[in-house]
Amino acid sequence: MAILEVKDLTLRFGGLEVIDTLSFDVEEGGIVSLIGPNGAGKTSVFNCLTGFYRANAGDIRFRNESIMSLKPHKITARGMARTFQNLRLFKQMTVIENVKSGMHCRTREGALGALLRSAGQRREEAEIERVAEECLAFVGILEHKDRLARNLPYGDQRRVEWARALATRPKLLLFDEPAAGLNYDEKERLIDLIRRIREELSITIFLIEHDMGLVMKVSEKVVVIDYGKKIAEGGCAEVQSNPKVIEAYLGKEDEDGN
Amino acid sequence: MAANDGSGAAVARRTGLAGVEDRLAAFFDDRRHRYAVFAALILAGLLVPRVGSNYTLEILTNSFLYIVLCLGLNIIVGYAGLLDLGFAAFFAVGAYSTGILTSTFGWNFWLAIPPALLFTVIVRVIIGAPTLRLRSDYLAIVTLGAGEMIRIIARNMKDLTGGASGLIGIQRPSLFGLELNQISHYYYIFLALAVLAVFASDRLEHSRLGRAWKYVRDDEDAAEAMGIDRVAVKLSAYIIGALFAGLAGCFYAAKMTAISPETFQFMQSIMILVAVVLGGMGKIAGMVVGAMAMVLFPEVFREIGSMRMLVFGLILIVMMIFRPQGIWPDRRH
Amino acid sequence: MDLFDIVTQQIANSLILGSFYALVALGYSMVYGIIKLLNFAHGDIYMVGAFIGFTALSLLVGFLGDGWLGISASLILSMIATGFLGVGIQRLAYRPLLSAPRLSILITAMGVSLLLFNTVMAATIGEYKAFETGLGFEGLDFGNIHISYTQIVLVLATALLMVALTLFINKTIYGKAMRAISIDMDACRLMGIDVNKVIALTFFVGSALAAAAGVMAGVYYGSIHFFMGFIIGLKAFTAAVFGGIGIIPGAMLGGLLLGTLESFGTQLSWIGTEWKDVFSFGLLILILVFKPNGLMGRTEIERM
């Protein structure tokens, strides 16, 4: 069964068709990758899925309901979380405070509860703390929880973003180039993490990645786009040998063939 | 700015002043230390009327009023990162609503407070809600204009507000049969309000809502992606901040028994903002220090008089360029 | 007065008022276009421009007289001096904060505004200054309405400045650089454009235009005051947003339209002149709600 169905999605900026009648599915429990050359429109697809861009036409169905007209926070509340291509941490806040943001849509105490420090509010705060620590432990940076997020090394900042996304308790997790800027060891741990997220937390994963090695290792299905159009879809081996894909990537072989 | 990152902190630690700052920051990092100092301050505050002159009480009452106003604006500017340049407007709405209800309609002061607060919220929503989706600079200029408009409206609606000369003869409230008409009565009332405001700010800051304000301040898009409704969160900061000012306005009307539009002009908003920036946006202790400094400064430097605002302008610029975190030391990790 | 008179009178008022709004709005729009800063101090720059023009005129009056010759010379002097003031402000207060959080630079702009108008207030002890000129009241009569040559010349001068600005933006290399920087500052830096120089130039031109409006307002109203920049700053911002902020022709159109709406709007019997400012402010809120990109602006989706 598909957890996400995209049908004829089209997005225009001025005269430019950034996404052009794109259709694909993401199966529940799977690990699917979206690849394509620079500027192909991958991040734009994510932005449409998460409600940051309004698509001009087409439909997006998530868990069997259309989410086309929903605001981003509503989509997150329905169980889709994302990370950003460029780090978007809350820089003036600590690591654990960053991760607590994910729990916002799963909790409800407001100003009154905070002012009176009611029993319910204290229970909820404890729960937020517990989940945040759990997520930090899951990605392996619990020991840094009280440091300012911006003072962490780059690789660890990425992990804060992952923990933050996990804390929203998603059903579907979108990673936008999670391996960018990571060294070899960190990439290996990322692959492991992606698998654990699926196995231990049963979260479906949809990722954008330029590192073909990583894509081929983890994904069960690959969707390839170029100039906003889908040019191939299928298993890793199948896609790799597709002449259209080779053509789209021609001249980029050295970068991506590691 | 340099002092914000790790290497800057290391360099700064070598100089004497920064060493003191670090130790201060470390001392106040401990919650128990904070509470102990706060309790000592309250105790001292309670004892002042036994020894202080009426002049001292008046000044201190004013600084307590300023603490409440600063903590209110701090929620909007410091926590939610929204620049409000017309904050005095909500102080005005609270004061005018109370004044009109008690003097024109003869209401009991205490009964007038809830409708006055409701009114503050309504005005806040009318001004705030339509523009919350817009860029932060737009918000700043809209609030700047709104503050002025409210003053002009107060001046123009002569039948209700007394026009430019203002409202006079506002009833003094009484408490348990005691008419509140002494300066020391208002000293205690505003001390209580300030303590209440500090407590409320502290609890709000360390709550789910307080964190949401800061997420939106740091990165709106990321906050939205984490499932936070940015419009609702900003609006809540606006409303709660305005409530602080509205409440202060209610008691201000009772204390003064006369109010006029000029009390709430643009300069009042700017003075509150300067106090907030000086104390350090987002820091409760900073607000106390900033508010005190703001009230004491003109008392100590009387001869500067008309040049005061010029100095404030300079303070804003210099603080933003050289020490955006305010005079109070920053926590560093 | 019959309807024809009222309409003629208000058209004249609209043009004058609209010219002032448009000239000030241009500075807001240009600066916003290039560094995305709402320069709160812009209204005060207009005020300072008026005072510099006033000072220049009182110095020049012995040589050039207090007619158009003296006024034009003071206007040009004021434009140049105020232009440099704008550059100085940008250099000292805004440039160090270009990459700081937005809140910081907004607060700084507020500080600059306070600094400017309190300096002038201290210098003038808060008094109105009579802006005396030797211009007469001769003019043209339309029915019962008299429109002075002064008014006509001021509107024509504004038109001339706008044509000059349009040529400058569209035909010169600096104009091109300005437009390029407003689209992508980093790319411009990589292409070897001296970004700081172009930003400084933008402040110069914007401030000079505001100074021109300030001097003209002094000539037109006959007096100047340290607080004169506050309300017009708000109005000009409204005009800039109305036309589409960052868009040069938008600022011109917005200024003229706001002048018109305000002149005719306050004619409606249920809006007295004392409500004039509330009227334009209400208009600002309506524009922001229903057409936040302005009349000439396109809806742009912010890049994530």
Ligand SMILES: Nc1ncnc2c1ncn2[C@@H]1O[C@H](COP(=O)(O)OP(=O)(O)OP(=O)(O)O)[C@@H](O)[C@H]1O
């Ligand atoms: N908000 C926007 N306004 C205008 N054009 C945009 C906007 N967002 C993206 N684009 C354009 O859409 C195209 C696709 O961009 P997108 O970021 O989706 O590519 P991508 O596949 O993620 O590339 P990369 O691999 O470099 O991250 C680009 O040409 C980009 O300039």
Ligand SMILES: [Mg+2]
């Ligand atoms: Mg991308």
